[in-house]
Structure formats: structure tokens, C-alpha cells
Amino acid sequence: MNNMLSKGKDSAFRRIITVIILLPLFVLLVLKASPKVFGGVTVLAVLWGGVEWVTLMGVRKFPSVIVFPLLILALIYTSIDFAVPVPMVMLAAACWWLIAAILVVRYPRHAALWSQNVIIKALMGVFCLVPCWIAINYIRLSFIDGPDTLLFVFLLIWAMDSGAWFAGRKWGKTPLMPSVSPGKTREGLLGGLVAAGCVTVFALYWSKTPFQIIPGAVVLCLMTAIFSVVGDLFESMLKREAGIKDSGCLLPGHGGLLDRIDSLLAAAPVFVFGAMLLEKILR
Numbered sequence: 001m002n003n004m005l006s007k008g009k010d011s012a013f014r015r016i017i018t019v020i021i022l023l024p025l026f027v028l029l030v031l032k033a034s035p036k037v038f039g040g041v042t043v044l045a046v047l048w049g050g051v052e053w054v055t056l057m058g059v060r061k062f063p064s065v066i067v068f069p070l071l072i073l074a075l076i077y078t079s080i081d082f083a084v085p086v087p088m089v090m091l092a093a094a095c096w097w098l099i100a101a102i103l104v105v106r107y108p109r110h111a112a113l114w115s116q117n118v119i120i121k122a123l124m125g126v127f128c129l130v131p132c133w134i135a136i137n138y139i140r141l142s143f144i145d146g147p148d149t150l151l152f153v154f155l156l157i158w159a160m161d162s163g164a165w166f167a168g169r170k171w172g173k174t175p176l177m178p179s180v181s182p183g184k185t186r187e188g189l190l191g192g193l194v195a196a197g198c199v200t201v202f203a204l205y206w207s208k209t210p211f212q213i214i215p216g217a218v219v220l221c222l223m224t225a226i227f228s229v230v231g232d233l234f235e236s237m238l239k240r241e242a243g244i245k246d247s248g249c250l251l252p253g254h255g256g257l258l259d260r261i262d263s264l265l266a267a268a269p270v271f272v273f274g275a276m277l278l279e280k281i282l283r
Contacts, residue, residue: 027151030140030151030154035141039137042136042137043073046132047072049072049257049261050068050071050073050125050129051065051248052256053068053121053125053258054068054069055244055247055248056125056238056242056244056247057122057242058121058242059118068122071122072125072129072130079133079134082142086134086272087276089130089131089134090131090134090135090272090276091273093131093132093270093273094269094270096127096128096131097227097230097270100230100231101227101234103234104180104230104233104237107179107180107237108179115241124238128231128265129265131268131269132261132264132268134269135268135271136264138272139268139271139272143275145207152203153267153271154264155199155203156199156221156228156267157224157263159192159196159198160192160196160225160229160263161192161263162192162195163192163195163196164184164188164195164229166191166195167192168183168184168187169188171187172185172188173185174186176188177233180233180237180240184233192225193225196221196222196225199221200218200221200222204218213278216281220271220274220275220278221271223274224267225267227267227270228263228264228266230266231263231264231267232262235259235265236262247259
């Protein structure tokens with residue numbers, strides 16, 4: 001028992017140290033880095049995500065393990081300077097995350113349709129990783145106050161995650177998706193939405209957003225927060241099928257990189273697609 005408590009404290013300590021070291025560097029990267037530096041760092045992050053995705057696919061042998069990361073690199077290369085039609089990519093990504101949500105809700109009833117098929121899992125990885133890279137770079141380069149907007153998207157995701165964790169621990173009773181992630185509860189989901197809503201209202205007030213935009217902006221941000229949970233649950237589902245606890249061990253106390261960005265994979269493309277749609281509606 002004492003050994004388990006010691007391990008738990010050690011894990012919590014490593015998580016805190018990792019956050020203390022990486023968070024300031026991350027904020028500086030988002031707000032101050034040049035487009036080339038930011039793009040390069042995010043390419044490396046997505047490539048590492050591709051390496052971890054190979055584990056979720058169940059591929060272990062060389063040279064098969066390098067095929068998927070090379071595919072991701074090739075697809076990102078074609079997306080540099082947004083040579084691809086970004087609205088179409090974001091539409092495809094939004095449709096994909098709706099499908100992913102259905103897969104999560106129906107798990108494990110229909111898992112046999114995809115769980116043993118490496119090609120399908122590879123396509124899942126492409127739709128998760130590449131649009132996310134395009135989305136975060138597009139937000140930073142093409143949105144008004146792009147770096148601040150991107151940081152807001154991260155704050156929205158963190159608020160959703162932290163609010164869900166706190167509300168789930170204090171009031172959580174009803175499982176959300178017990179077959180996918182037994183620890184998540186409906187009360188936690190509601191608490192996360194409240195936290196995300198508070199961050200959204202504060203940001204809209206701080207930025208002096210025109211009144212006519214506020215209702216649509218609130219809906220967009222809450223939908224982004226909800227899909228951040230879908231991204232989290234989707235990766236949890238893949239890990240459960242692969243029989244692993246973490247996607248990797250890159251970040252001490254946090255597991256793999258995918259374990260940290262799973263929410264972003266869904267949230268960033270949904271935010272960009274929703275923002276584009278909102279802009280068309282308000283014209």
C-alpha cells in the first residue's frame with residue numbers, strides 16, 4: 001500500500017515538474033516564435049505523434065514502423081504555405097470527428113469493423129494529425145491576433161479538461177463512456193463546459209467583441225470544448241483496443257505526446273471550421 005502511495009506521489013511530482021518546465025516555453029512558442037520556427041516545432045510534434053500512432057495501430061516491426069510517420073511528413077509538406085484548400089480540409093476534418101464521435105458512442109459494439117485493420121487505423125491517424133497541424137498554423141498565421149487566438153484555443157481546452165476533472169472528482173456519479181474511459185462522468189462533462197464557458201465569456205469581454213458576434217462565438221467555443229472531449233475519448237478508445245495505458249513515455253508523468261494533444265487533435269480543426277462557417281453566416 002505504501003509503495004503504491006509512493007508511486008502515486010512520484011508520478012504527481014513528475015507531472016508538476018514537466019508542466020513547470022514546458023508551459024512557459026510553450027507560451028513563448030505560441031506568442032513569440034517566428035512562423036518558420038513555430039511551423040518547424042509543430043511539424044516535429046506531429047511527426048512524433050505519428051510515431052506514437054504506429055503503436056496504436058499495433059505495428060511493431062521495422063521498416064513498417066516508419067511508413068506512417070513518413071506519410072504524415074509527406075502530407076504536411078504538401079500543406080506548407082496552405083497549398084491545400086484549407087476550408088475543404090477543415091470540412092473533411094469536422095466530418096471525420098463526427099464519425100469519430102459515433103465510433104466512441106458505439107464502442108465496443110462495432111469495434112470489429114476497424115480494430116484489426118491497419119489501413120483504417122492509418123487513415124484515422126491521417127485525419128487526426130494532418131488537419132490539426134494545418135489548423136493550428138492557420139489560426140496563428142491567418143486569424144486576426146492569430147497567436148492570441150491560438151493561445152485562447154489552448155486555454156479553452158485546458159479549462160474544459162480542468163473543469164471536468166474537478167467537477168468529476170467532487171460530484172461525479174454517472175459514467176459518461178464507461179466502456180471507453182471509466183473515470184469520466186457526465187457531471188464532469190458539465191463542469192468542464194461551465195469552465196470553458198467562463199473562459200469564453202472572459203475572453204469575449206476582454207477582446208471587446210461586438211455584441212452581434214457573441215452568441216455565435218459562444219456556440220463555437222462550447223462546440224470546440226465538446227469536441228476536445230471527443231478527441232480525448234477517441235484516443236482512449238484506441239489505447240484500450242491496443243491494450244496500452246499510455247501512447248508513449250515522452251513526457252514524464254504525462255505519458256506520450258498523443259496523451260497531451262488528443263483533445264487538440266479534434267478541437268483545433270473544429271474551431272477553424274466553425275470560425276469559417278460563422279464568418280459566412282455573419283456576412
